[in-house]
Amino acid sequence: MGGVESHLYELSQRLIQRGHKVIIVTHAYGNRTGVRYLTNGLKVYYVPTKEIYSAATLPTIYGFFPLFRNILIRESIQIVHGHGAFSSLCHEAIIHSKTMGLKAVFTDHSLFGFADASSILTNKLLKFSLSDVDHVICVSHTSKENTVLRAALSPRHVSVIPNAVVASQFLPDPTAPDPNWITIVVISRLVYRKGVDLLIAIIPRICEMYKHVRFIIGGDGPKRIDLEQMREKHLLHDRVELLGPIKHHEVRNVLIQGNIFLNTSLTEAFCIAIVEAACAGLLVVSTKVGGVPEVLPSHMINYASPEEDDLVIAVSKSIHQYRFGKIDTSLFNDQLKEMYNWSNVAERTEKVYGSVYQTKNSPLIERLRRYYGCGVYAGKIFCMVIALDYLIWRFLEWLFPIESVEKAQMFPYKKYRHYFQQTNSVYGNKNNIIQQTLLEEEEEEQDLDFPF
Structure with a gap:
């Protein structure tokens, strides 16, 4: 479970506590299909769609519509809230919900570039799906600026609501770290975007400079083989421990073994991992990218540019700070508990829901006008997609009338x-x-x- 999944779960729990009904719709995970109930009656629909790559499903545009419409009617949904620019189900849900006359909100958890072919295509598709959305939420001000530019949105329709952390789940334990070592912890997906190449470059240099430093690395991904090769090449088996995949409830047990947390990401909209690490009593070293500078107070973190030499300097500075006791990390948990609170996030999200619920729905011609403005050629294609989506909805209304859909019982x-x-x-x-x-x-x- 990653940051977006944690965000969904914690936000849903707080909204339920505030008296709202929350339903989560996602794709099937292996044999986990159908309807499940989680804590506090949180209902999850695992739609039987197949993953094609890295927990992503194949975009169908219209194939998801009949089942999604049935869920919305069955659960009497009023607002659809999509999460993640990489989720095809999210964007399809936003388009279909607007066709059905419901309100739609989108939360962006990532940053994109503007130059490479992948970013250009993704940004054009994002502009399409957000052309008619009621409101957008970003997790940092940097993310807001990025999303506004990518999707050509008005800043008035974009709010900033950060992620949060359950500080009580990451209580520090001063007795856990090995007193004979200064332990640097890395917990991340081992992919290029997370700066694993930088990590591979600096580990041998740090280990050569400091004989009492070791690394604990948790996570999995295509770059793991490169880490293993680095460890073999430099004979660092006793100083670099690769844990592999780590479940979210096990993260705290790994973090408290360390003294310093290292994040080498090349791009981040928020980075909840550094907040969790600081809550666990670790001094943080991170690349100064994206929304990271907005996250932690300056006394909890040392920044570095995403370059090998600068990262070595920042890690060395943190090692000296820890060795000579210049920073008291025992206070971090109490400080962050007040800064990042899920109840506050839920309250602010609730205000967004209240504001969009008061707005009037646009007629079809107005929706088509917005999509037409997405580009000379793309605009015409998008209009045809939306027009066909509307016709499919009218056909489903005739084939399966609302009265024929059994309403789900309310969870007590x-x-x-x-x-x-x-x-x-x-x-x-x-x-x-x-x-x-x-x-x-x-x-x-x-x-x-x-x-x-």
Whole structure:
């Protein structure tokens, strides 16, 4: 589970606590298909679409529409909130929801360039899907500027709401690090965008300069083989530990083993990883790219340009700061707990929902006018795509009328709220609470199709 997935889960939980109904729609993960319930009654639809590469599904444009329309009607959805510029399901959902007259919000979690062919194509498609969106949320001011330029949006329709962290899940443990070593931790997807080539270049130099420094690297990706080759070449098996894939609930156990956290990304919109590391009591070293300079206070982080020599200097500076006790990292968790709070993120997101819900829907001709402005040739193609999407929707309305779609029963949030609160606070009495809840359910004789 990465940063976007964590964002979805935590935001959904807080919105449910604030009294909203939240449904997540995503693609199937292996055998995990169908409908599942997560904590606090969070309902997830795993749509049976096949992954084609790196957990991404093949864009179908219209193939997702019938099932998606059924879900929206069945769950009585009013606002569709898409996450991630790389998600084909997200963009298809935004287009289909606007065709159906619903409100649509988009959150961008990434940064793009403007020069290479991939960025040009992706930016044109983003401009298409966001031409009729009601509001856009970005996770940093740098991300907002990037998104406004890429999608030709008005800055008035773009808000900045940062990511957050559950600080209590990353409590530091001063006894965990090995006192005989200064441990540098890296947790990242091992891909080019995360600057793994820079990491490969600086590890041998740092290990040669400091005999008491070691590295713990967590994560997986196509660049892992390069890390393994570097370790073999320089005989660093005892000083470079490769953990492989790490589940999100295991991240804290890895972080507290370290003294310094290293991020070598070439581009980042926010980088929640450095916030989690600082919460765990690590001094952070990071490349100064994208929205990273907006994330942490200056006393928690040392910056470097995305260059080999500058990174070596920044890591060396952090090693000396830690060795001579110039920074007290034990206070980081309490400071960040106040800065990044999911309840605050949910409250600000709720205000965005409230503002878009008050706006009037545009007629079809106005929507076509917006898409027509996407380019001399692309605009005409986009108009044809939207016109066909509208015709398919009218056909589905005739073939499967709204009255024929069975409405889903509302999850009894109030009934189970006391159960979740008690299990969170008193884990030892969990079995008794479950039995009590099930007895209450039998007494009320409710025929609910919930997996409890």
